[in-house]
Amino acid sequence: MxxxxxxxxxxxxxxxxxxxxxxxxxxxxxxxxxxxxxxxxxxxxxxxxxxxxxxxxxxxxxxxxxxxxxxxxNKSALQPSDPAARAICDKWVAIANNYLFPLFERGLVMPWIMHRVAGYPLDPEKINSALPQISRALGFCEAELQRDGAWKVHDFSLADVFLYPVLRGLELTPQGEVGISQCDAISSWMRVCEKRHSIEATRWETES
Ligand SMILES: N[C@@H](CCC(=O)N[C@@H](CS)C(=O)NCC(=O)O)C(=O)O
Missing domain, CATH: 3.40.30.10 (Glutaredoxin)
Structure with a gap:
């Protein structure tokens, strides 16, 4: 078929x-x-x-x-039907798209991909200058997740679908790996996501 x-x-x-x-x-x-x-x-x-x-x-x-x-x-199974839960889910999708992805992508993910795949030199100054903002963003997500579960308003939602690849891309860089390892709630949530078939079946070739 x-x-x-x-x-x-x-x-x-x-x-x-x-x-x-x-x-x-x-x-x-x-x-x-x-x-x-x-x-x-x-x-x-x-x-x-x-x-x-x-x-x-x-x-x-x-x-x-x-x-x-x-x-x-999929019978809208990835979107909470309760309006308040749906607003939280949409908020985290927007945070992933508007703030986390651009910050991680420009600061660490793309420089490391270009270095590993095409041999481009890394610019340590550029990388170091991105770290404080990345670290603040991770701290915000970690605090929200610890405080009230943040985007965990639904079993597995579009918030998980968007946030996991954004955070996993960051984790595949050396500085991102250190940053995420210091965030217990984010790390545990990521490890739970990895048991899900949809996450497992779509692993990037670059993941060990
Ligand atoms: N708003 C777009 C964003 C897509 C996006 O940024 N894709 C990246 C790859 S992950 C891309 O095309 N980057 C190439 C570029 O920005 O030139 C969407 O939601 O689909």
Whole structure:
């Protein structure tokens, strides 16, 4: 049977994995077609990945894509039905997208990927200058998770789907690994996520 979803994205991509996890959660057969970001501005006006073909639709933007898949194919199981819980879930998806991802990606994740994959030299000054803000962001997430469970308002929600790859990407850098190891609640939540089939089935090749 041909895959129900065709995901055009880079291989080590946070957002491609977010869509892959959602497909796994919904039990949708999917394939990822390696596509360089910026190479397909005819399909994404800002050159981002992923772009997804599903149900004769072409979708962009991970929030729209994941909500569509969850609503159309998963009985909305990843979105709390209680309005207050839903607002908390949406808030953490927004925090992951608007603050954590850009901070981690620019400060550590991309410099390390470019270094490991393409041999680009690391700029220690640039990395060191990003660390205080990254550390503050991790401290905020850790304190919220310890105080009242933060995004854990639902068994496993889109907040988990977005936050896990964002934090895991950070953890795969040496400085990120140290930072996350100092956050007990985040570390335990990540290790629980890793037991879930959708997370396990979408591991990046670079994960040991
Ligand atoms: N708002 C987009 C963000 C997607 C995004 O930033 N994707 C990254 C890869 S994980 C990308 O395309 N980066 C390439 C670039 O910014 O040039 C979404 O939600 O899908």
């Amino acid at each position: 041909p895959p129900q979803a065709r995901i055009f994205g880079t291989v080590i991509s946070t957002y491609t994995r977010i869509v892959e996890i959602t497909c796994e959660e919904a039990g949708i057969a999917h394939e990822t077609i390696a596509t360089a970001a910026q190479s397909h501005q005819n399909r994404h006006p800002f050159g981002k990945v992923p772009v997804v073909e599903i149900d004769e639709l072409e979708l962009i933007e991970s929030v729209a894509i994941t909500q569509y898949i969850d609503n159309a194919h």
